[in-house]
Amino acid sequence: MHVDAISNVTEARAEDLVNKTVLVIDVLRATSNIVTGLVNGCCGIIPVETIEQANEVWQSGDLLAGERNCTLIAGFDLSNSPFEYMSPMIQGKRIIMTTTNGTRALQKSQMADTIIACSLINAQACAKAAAKLNQDIILLCSGTNERFCLEDGLCAGLVIEELIKCCDTPPSINDLGMLLRACFAQQKDHITDALKECSTGKRLCSLGFWEDIQFCAQMNLYTLVPALQQGILVPLTVR
Amino acid sequence: MHVDAISNVTEARAEDLVNKTVLVIDVLRATSNIVTGLVNGCCGIIPVETIEQANEVWQSGDLLAGERNCTLIAGFDLSNSPFEYMSPMIQGKRIIMTTTNGTRALQKSQMADTIIACSLINAQACAKAAAKLNQDIILLCSGTNERFCLEDGLCAGLVIEELIKCCDTPPSINDLGMLLRACFAQQKDHITDALKECSTGKRLCSLGFWEDIQFCAQMNLYTLVPALQQGILVPLTVR
Numbered sequence: 001m002h003v004d005a006i007s008n009v010t011e012a013r014a015e016d017l018v019n020k021t022v023l024v025i026d027v028l029r030a031t032s033n034i035v036t037g038l039v040n041g042c043c044g045i046i047p048v049e050t051i052e053q054a055n056e057v058w059q060s061g062d063l064l065a066g067e068r069n070c071t072l073i074a075g076f077d078l079s080n081s082p083f084e085y086m087s088p089m090i091q092g093k094r095i096i097m098t099t100t101n102g103t104r105a106l107q108k109s110q111m112a113d114t115i116i117a118c119s120l121i122n123a124q125a126c127a128k129a130a131a132k133l134n135q136d137i138i139l140l141c142s143g144t145n146e147r148f149c150l151e152d153g154l155c156a157g158l159v160i161e162e163l164i165k166c167c168d169t170p171p172s173i174n175d176l177g178m179l180l181r182a183c184f185a186q187q188k189d190h191i192t193d194a195l196k197e198c199s200t201g202k203r204l205c206s207l208g209f210w211e212d213i214q215f216c217a218q219m220n221l222y223t224l225v226p227a228l229q230q231g232i233l234v235p236l237t238v239r
Numbered sequence: 240m241h242v243d244a245i246s247n248v249t250e251a252r253a254e255d256l257v258n259k260t261v262l263v264i265d266v267l268r269a270t271s272n273i274v275t276g277l278v279n280g281c282c283g284i285i286p287v288e289t290i291e292q293a294n295e296v297w298q299s300g301d302l303l304a305g306e307r308n309c310t311l312i313a314g315f316d317l318s319n320s321p322f323e324y325m326s327p328m329i330q331g332k333r334i335i336m337t338t339t340n341g342t343r344a345l346q347k348s349q350m351a352d353t354i355i356a357c358s359l360i361n362a363q364a365c366a367k368a369a370a371k372l373n374q375d376i377i378l379l380c381s382g383t384n385e386r387f388c389l390e391d392g393l394c395a396g397l398v399i400e401e402l403i404k405c406c407d408t409p410p411s412i413n414d415l416g417m418l419l420r421a422c423f424a425q426q427k428d429h430i431t432d433a434l435k436e437c438s439t440g441k442r443l444c445s446l447g448f449w450e451d452i453q454f455c456a457q458m459n460l461y462t463l464v465p466a467l468q469q470g471i472l473v474p475l476t477v478r
Contacts, residue, residue, distance in 0.1 A: 007246050007250075007387060007415070010250075011246075011249075011250070011385075011386075146250075147250075147413070147414070147415070148246060148414055148415045148418070149414050150414040150415075150417055150418055153414070153418055174386070174438065175386070175387055175388050175389040175392070175437050175438050176246070176386070176387045176389075178389055178436070178437065179387070179389055179392055179418065179419075179422050180418075182422050182425050182426065183418050183421050183422050183425075185425070186421050186422075186424070186425045187421065197417070198414050198417065199413065199414050
């Protein structure tokens, strides 16, 4: 098994994803919210790229969710804070979600065999599920504005640690993956501080979202693995 | 002062380089060879992208140097091993050089104010020179085949360490730069092993170039800083 870490959405080439398991990572905050929403009883999340697409897909009873530049979109029901995805209002509802980077990465992964939404809060479960699927793995860090983001890289490093633990034969890993694993090993005892100091974290802190960072920094909090099936993210069931 | 690390040549956008000091990094082996050649008395190195351009630029007395897929180009005088750049035959000669990634990164940096060839062997000197120039800095990791390479990343991490030491006010650093700094801090006591285990290193070892890796892994061996001036790399003199 081979593991390729990719530093941002722009670097992902569709043809490289064929026959692979892709773990899309957007720790602050899209994939953390997707996991949290499914854990808290929403029945599925549809990722779309644009606000227009969100409105097109919407059907009566659905919730519209997302952000542009960290803030709520006018007319939308949910913004991009994980605490909103714990609300009783999401129970049994479909959520149509558009964010700046994470949902774009999910959309771009269409050529993959299996597409999983991964974050620090469900990293171990994602690693175990990906190992069972027994295909080469892409760790797609969503990044911000076509650049690498530390929080996604640390999550990829954690996934690699967990993959090595649960694979009988150690996977081969590309250079970026080796780097991220080493960096995670160095920072794992102060992940919250690392998330606070990275560029997205600084921006979120300045906007008052400090508690979101604390929540998203919790490693392996949930065992739910969201997978994209016919365009909708639902809990994965691995045979 | 702001420091941006960029993971590979493809990610560099020409417009982002304007008014910047760019440190082009290709540890294995283009920028290591450039430094070694200038230290050992060649009078200048002209980086070109293609074999055709190398032949066009060539004038009587010049040496042709370069590689494709780690091996000598037919009809060329020098390959891509640093020990060749210590030979008495290079004394007083111009070298026309084309390599797979490093010379491409130098060519792509044309919009920058100052373009420096940086490697582990001259990293401290490059950091000091860049700090004196007092402009924002781009650490352009050349990478391989449009992907990040660990050896270039570790060198960028060392440069950041050295920049922090020699700047009165600590520079701001992008997320990739913070990651590379942390990774360098973790691996600095076994850089040679890290270079041996990364993808380029493995390939070079399999081709018998183990001593090249050992040479290129020596940190801060030289104080010479090559800068690209009117298309030719010569020792930089900072006011």
